[in-house]
Amino acid sequence: MPEYEKRHLNYAEQVDLLRSRGLAIADEGVAVRALKRIGYYRLSAYTYPLRAQNHGEGSRRSDGFVDGATFEDAVTLCDFDDRLRSVLLDGLQQLEVGLRVQIAYELGKLSAFGHLDRQYLDEKRCSERPRPGSADADLGLDAHASWLRRYQRLQAEAKNEDFVKHFVLNYGARIPIGVATEFLTFGSVTRLYSLLKDREATRIARHLGVPQRDIVHGWLRSLNALRNDCAHNARIWNRATIYPPKRLSEPFSPALLTHLSGGDNTRVYYLAALCAFFLLQIAPDSRWPGQFRTVMRKFSVVNGMTPENTMGFPEAWDDLDLWKPRT
Numbered sequence: 001m002p003e004y005e006k007r008h009l010n011y012a013e014q015v016d017l018l019r020s021r022g023l024a025i026a027d028e029g030v031a032v033r034a035l036k037r038i039g040y041y042r043l044s045a046y047t048y049p050l051r052a053q054n055h056g057e058g059s060r061r062s063d064g065f066v067d068g069a070t071f072e073d074a075v076t077l078c079d080f081d082d083r084l085r086s087v088l089l090d091g092l093q094q095l096e097v098g099l100r101v102q103i104a105y106e107l108g109k110l111s112a113f114g115h116l117d118r119q120y121l122d123e124k125r126c127s128e129r130p131r132p133g134s135a136d137a138d139l140g141l142d143a144h145a146s147w148l149r150r151y152q153r154l155q156a157e158a159k160n161e162d163f164v165k166h167f168v169l170n171y172g173a174r175i176p177i178g179v180a181t182e183f184l185t186f187g188s189v190t191r192l193y194s195l196l197k198d199r200e201a202t203r204i205a206r207h208l209g210v211p212q213r214d215i216v217h218g219w220l221r222s223l224n225a226l227r228n229d230c231a232h233n234a235r236i237w238n239r240a241t242i243y244p245p246k247r248l249s250e251p252f253s254p255a256l257l258t259h260l261s262g263g264d265n266t267r268v269y270y271l272a273a274l275c276a277f278f279l280l281q282i283a284p285d286s287r288w289p290g291q292f293r294t295v296m297r298k299f300s301v302v303n304g305m306t307p308e309n310t311m312g313f314p315e316a317w318d319d320l321d322l323w324k325p326r327t
Contacts, residue, residue: 267312290325
């Protein structure tokens with residue numbers, strides 16, 4: 001494979017390159033300032049949908065842009081994506097806290113250290129082996145031992161937090177579940193949920209408005225992947241998730257989610273709808289669905305790209321009960 005040898009371009013040269021490929025740039029100074037703020041490579045994720053489609057073999061777009069494409073279009077998409085990412089991250093953080101509360105509450109009924117002692121967890125699920133080739137599989141760890149390994153790293157990373165130092169100083173290094181959830185990540189909380197016994201897991205699932213624990217776990221995994229993408233400033237608006245959530249069968253579909261039937265479960269709308277639904281179960285007066293609706297209503301149609309044809313939004317989505325503002 002040849003080594004990358006493209007010449008470094010200064011900002012003015014980057015503008016010239018984009019213009020030479022057919023991207024209309026009204027004000028070079030404005031374009032340079034945008035490139036200094038966003039970066040050429042990052043902005044390329046938003047110029048890519050504006051490039052002409054190749055009609056030969058393969059699905060890659062050409063280097064040239066479609067007629068009428070402008071630099072401002074790409075910046076508009078990028079800035080919208082920032083707002084979308086921010087509102088999604090806010091909702092997902094609220095969901096993470098709600099999940100922490102439920103796991104600490106249900107598992108804490110059994111033991112303050114139920115997360116550390118597998119007698120309080122589902123032994124069959126705890127004994128499952130990680131996928132072959134993973135580091136934990138190479139170490140011979142089962143699911144709970146693998147989770148504990150991650151848990152111990154997170155506790156070590158939180159050792160300088162005041163609440164951790166307090167508990168270690170006064171009670172020793174074993175942190176109770178009600179405190180431990182404060183340093184667990186969304187992913188580690190989701191994984192712990194998967195290890196719970198059916199009784200505790202089902203109680204939490206019902207609290208979240210879904211009858212099956214495995215459905216809830218799958219949805220949480222998908223939302224955790226979205227959360228990670230948002231936290232790492234990845235492109236979100238037209239992204240397809242690699243962890244699509246499982247669909248509910250019609251008889252068990254909550255009323256607020258029946259409109260998802262037949263929808264694209266890889267796109268951001270589907271995931272945002274799941275997040276909104278969960279938040280309304282945790283807090284029926286949640287304002288997040290209305291906040292998300294406000295952000296999405298400000299999406300500017302660019303080159304024929306709409307929420308419906310790029311993000312999986314259904315027609316008249318903002319009239320659905322799921323998104324109506326709560327007072």
